[in-house]
Amino acid sequence: MILYVARRVLGLAGTLVGVTFVIYAMVFALPGDPVAALGGDRPLSPSVVAQLRQQYNLDEPLVVQYLLYLGGVLTGDLGSDFNGRSVAGQMAGRWPTTIALALTAWGLQIVVGVVLGVVAGLRRGSLLDRGVLLLTILISSVPVFVLGVTAQLVVGVRWQLLPIAGSSAGWPTAYLLPAAVIAVFGLAPIARLVRGSVSDTLGADFVRAHRAKGLSPRRVVGLHVMRSSAIPVLTYLAVDLGLLLGGTVVVEGIFNLPGVGQLLFSAVREQEGAIVVGVSTALVVIFLLASLVVDLVASALDPRIRRA
Template sequence: MGRYVIRRLLQMIPVFIGSTFLIFFMVYALGDPVAALFGDKAPDPATAARIRAELYLDQPLWKQYGHYMGQILSGEFGTAFNGQKVTELMADAFPVTLRLTLVAIAVEIVIGIVLGVLSGLRRGRSVDTTVLLLTLVVVSIPTFVSGYVLQFLLGAKWGWVSPSVSPEARLDELILPGVVLALTSLAYVTRLTRTSVAENSRADYIRTAVAKGLPPRRIIGRHLLRNSLIPVVTFIGTDVGALMGGAIVTERIFNIHGVGYQLYQGILRQNSPTVVGFVTILVLVFLMANLLVDLLYAVLDPRIRYA
């Protein structure tokens, strides 16, 4: 196991370098950060040249990237155009989005797996048909539609929850945004679980467990569910980074100042250091989540062993 982890960590290095270079290239090569800094006004050539020299923008792109990676290794992500350190923006934004993501992950794990198991065990019955129809409806509705509808009904009309999130972003305030963020992923988790449970329920090892007289709870929990969760865990692992980076719409609806909000502001204002810095951290989160998923395979399925 130790050798496998080391090998996976070494494999993550070229993936990280390639991903961050593409991000850096797209952000810095497709727009002029200095021109965006001045807005509609044309900058003085001398002032623009000085700013480009300070931001290392007067160098070739590969040198800019090398300089940026050197800063990252020293823990420096640069300075936003408003003069604030990018690390300070991260310290304010990432804890909020992390709490929101944890709520969303918990919702899609608990509700999605429970509905998927119930649907898979009753394949072809009314429960299965109802769950499949509901998940199809959820997948078909865009996030901004479901977000505004739930915000209006539960927050503005019925007053069950606050329609917006306070700057502190308490955990109880993030339940509704977390549900909105998790809806689409919840539908996919439900369908994956349902399909996997339905297939594995007809496997030989399940028939053997039934023939041995094992109680249904043990058959489902220890044998059927553990083997059926492998594709679900794979999806959830890849979904962690997608939820953190794709929370822009949800955070805008509920006025949450997290990663999505900072990315939106950075893209809108062409604030390159902010965009590149935040996306670099998201790449690291995605890689670590996938490593954790690979390690969980051996826990869920004892047949999987890592040399």
């Protein structure tokens, strides 16, 4: 088990370096000078430009810039923007909003998606199974901004059930509507993955053996089938949580939620490369840690994974 954990940690460390380098290169190797753009219509003096470039290591080769940035990341420093404000400090005040939104959407996806998938898997080929498949396809085809605006107009304005913008109402009132909009797009893959996993597991030899022993259907499904079916679902849910944390930009904009996604959107618009790289790095780290935790849980559920 220790060797398995060590291999996974080394693999994730290599992934972190590779992904963050690609992000850093894509941001800072683009045409244009972000320092020169700070002056707007009144260009900065050459001495000020040179000082700022030296301060932010922009006068160094790209590889050297990245290594200096990576050294800061290892000490918990995500850098600072061109106004001298810490990137980590700006993110700190926005994380609670993004985390609350992502976890609420994640919880809705797990509850509704797993229930739909289990019901469809246990009744494979039935009218209910076909209805779940059709519903997931229809939901996946609607753009997120269309669904968000429609939810605001119907649920918030016409029915007046939930607030349509801001986080002043607190959790869960202010987060249920945007979380539901995000969760809708994860229901389809989760439900279909659970349905396929449950359906395949029901035909396995060990399930037939448990039934032959006289175990009740509830025990066979609730314990043995669900345990074996949980491994691919857990793997996807870890990936899905990382996507939720990094994919709330549009929804936070629609519902005016002051989260990390809104900070990332503003940084792209204002050409604040340090913020873009810092936020992206934090999201990558969270995604990799979630993947590591799920790998460990999956290996505990199925020892064959460790041997492989």
